[in-house]
Amino acid sequence: MRGPRLQDVAERAGVSMKTVSNVVRNHPHVSAAMRERVQRAIDELGYRPNVVARRLATGRTGFVAVAFADVAIPYFAELAHVASRRARDFDYRVLLEETDDTIEGERALIASSEAGLVDGMLFQPSKMSPSEIAQHRSQIPIVLLGEMPAPLTMDHVMIDNVAAAREITTHLLDSGRRRIGFVGHETTSLSETSRQRIIGYQEALTGAGVRADPRMLVATASIDAADTAAAVRQALSDGWDVDAVVCRDDLAAMGTLRALHERGIRVPEDVAVTGWDDTRLSAVTFPSLTSVSPDVDALFTRAMELLLERVAGYDGAGRHEIAPHRIAIRESAPSIPAP
Structure with missing residues (x-):
């Protein structure tokens, strides 16, 4: 029947x-x-x-690729989860690709983006320049995510990292903190992510009349909580004197919490700490983390809409759009009640 x-x-x-x-x-x-x-x-x-019949009729695969550096990084793991769930709203499935955060991995990904395997790709580069990406003629539409500058010929969705860093630093300033450090950027060759977040951090300090001091910045060997803890331990031993810390990401914040706890430094009583990405773990650390919270659902949904417009034949100039974010206030850096 x-x-x-x-x-x-x-x-x-x-x-x-x-x-x-x-x-x-x-x-x-x-x-x-x-x-x-x-x-x-x-x-x-x-x-x-009848999915098979529909795909035969339309010539589409029903799959999109989502590509980024490393799924072990909590933000990317959560982005992958959102992508898998939200893609179904568009009657699509997701194939994940990792580039290992290397230029070789990103070039290999772009070079192998062939029609017939997927209908399009959402790609968050961290190494390739806009000009190199623009020069590649892919057989499939690509929408870019993340902080790297994007070619004017390609669609791009990101949050405003400079504004978000300015907002979370201002949150600390508003609570009376003045010796505010920044933790988690690279030891050499700043990534675009770190560069934008440090700019926003400095803008907030300068706007409040607080001198931005390079000695307040603590670099880490990798995006890793253990490496961050080691770097913060060393900074404290070297006399790093802070009453608040803006961390580049939640992993850096978790490592910072660990190092401060080991020294008997109370959070937030002695030092307030903020993270970035509002990953699930940030709500269950002790104390729970105040964190920049990008609207990943909105970011992915808009990127998917742009991608499917390209799949359907749109061939105009790139659309560069900003996704919303908020500051998730928790125990590590609470708001100070108005008098």
Whole structure:
């Protein structure tokens, strides 16, 4: 016995087959009432779209690649989780790619981006320059994520890292902190991520009349909590005197918490600490971390919309868009109540 067809759903809902197709494909221009009406018919009949037939008819694979440096980094792990979940809203599945945070890995990824395997790619570069990315003629559409400057010919979605760093540093200044350090940037060759966050940190200090002192910056050997703890221990031994710390990411903040605790320095009573990325672990550290919280859902959803417009044939200039963020206030750097 055959299963229910698209035509059966249309007849049950009293609409055209095209309307049912638009609902199944999650087309944006369908009213909530019509979507509910068609979905009710789908549920009643137990209709399941014929994915294979649809892909044969459209010539699309139903897969997108999501590529970044290292899935072991908590932010990227959570981005991968959001990508896998949200892609289903667009009737897509995700293939993950890692570049190992190397120029060779990124070049290999771009060089192998062939049509037929995926319909498009969301790519967060950390090494390739905008000009090198722009010169590559990919067979598939690519939308860029992250802090690296993007070519004017390509779509790009990111949060405003300078503004977010300025906001979280201002949060510390507003609580009365003045000896504010920065922890977690690279020992050599600053990444674009670190550069933008240090700029925002310095802008907030300067705006409050606090001198930005290079000696307040503590670099780390890698994006790793243990390496951060080691660097902060050494800085404290060398006389690093702070009453607050802006950390480049949540891993750096966790390492900082560890090193301060070992020295008997209380957080936040003696030193306030902030993280970045608002990863799940930040809510369960002790104390829990105040952290910059990018809206990863909004970021991925908008990037996916731009990508699918490219898949559908849009060939205009690049759209460069800013995704929202907020400051998640927790125990490590609480707000000071207004008098």
